[in-house]
């Protein structure tokens with residue numbers, strides 16, 4: 001399998017998913033890229049200045065290609081009254097964890113323009129985007145700076161939009177994926193997202209002619225082989241890396257991933273206002289029904305609560321992002337995990 005060069009620039013068809021909130025780290029991205037896969041820095045929730053330091057940290061470890069992933073800003077309109085009602089509902093949570101909830105959690109663009117400028121200035125090998133489609137002029141600027149532009153999509157309709165924006169490649173995200181769904185276009189009423197990731201890859205291949213990475217619930221070489229057989233050029237894995245020593249996931253999150261007390265994952269908006277998959281816990285059960293669809297305001301509203309719950313060692317008050325096949329998680333250094341994944345993939349394809 002070694003020796004090929006994929007459209008993303010790496011030799012092996014394994015991408016370590018960007019994981020904002022601390023899951024992925026420059027140490028993880030460096031280890032994966034050094035091992036022949038593609039490591040990703042998550043720029044989401046971080047300042048552009050901090051991301052510049054992350055890029056430098058990866059470059060100190062390796063000259064191999066790596067990616068930086070940025071959140072595309074959301075439309076600014078939000079239902080302030082609904083956010084205020086949700087804040088009232090969360091008052092007992094604030095009391096439980098001893099934190100003050102922000103009065104009027106604000107919209108922000110996560111330093112969008114600064115991050116785009118940074119990616120251009122740093123000529124990062126791969127620029128990744130989620131939560132939306134960057135405007136074509138941003139895509140062109142990055143390409144002129146020598147960056148490969150990858151846009152995350154969750155449906156054929158989003159794949160067409162990303163191709164029209166000029167993407168070089170797509171990351172196709174299935175519903176089993178841990179963390180946030182990229183979803184940025186309403187799906188046609190007649191379309192149901194397939195549960196089988198290979199089927200989603202096949203559907204996207206019918207509408208666009210771009211190299212595809214596939215993400216969502218892949219934990220081993222058999223999962224990688226399945227998406228490669230469906231026509232993807234690489235598999236993107238997030239949860240599989242969360243218990244690596246290089247992972248920056250909170251120890252409470254790492255422990256929950258192997259705690260038999262957690263029995264399933266579910267989609268939730270309760271923590272951020274945007275749909276994400278995580279281990280089903282008390283906070284999700286109690287607040288899912290009433291959370292407004294307001295990202296990033298709800299993210300800012302619950303941030304302090306989640307931090308306090310983590311500090312207090314309570315996995316039921318924080319987001320525990322995980323893909324639906326999280327039980328296949330392994331405690332291995334990131335480079336060794338890549339090596340084993342490739343061996344398993346070769347065996348599965350043979």
Ligand SMILES: Cc1cc2nc3c(=O)[nH]c(=O)nc-3n(C[C@H](O)[C@H](O)[C@H](O)COP(=O)(O)O)c2cc1C
Nearest residue numbers: 017019020130177178179215216217238239321323
């Ligand atoms: C903890 C965590 C954080 C994530 N953060 C990001 C992110 O910042 N940007 C992004 O594009 N995807 C993010 N994702 C989604 C991944 O890119 C990918 O779609 C997902 O991990 C694939 O599913 P899996 O976790 O089952 O492998 C995140 C996933 C997890 C588990």
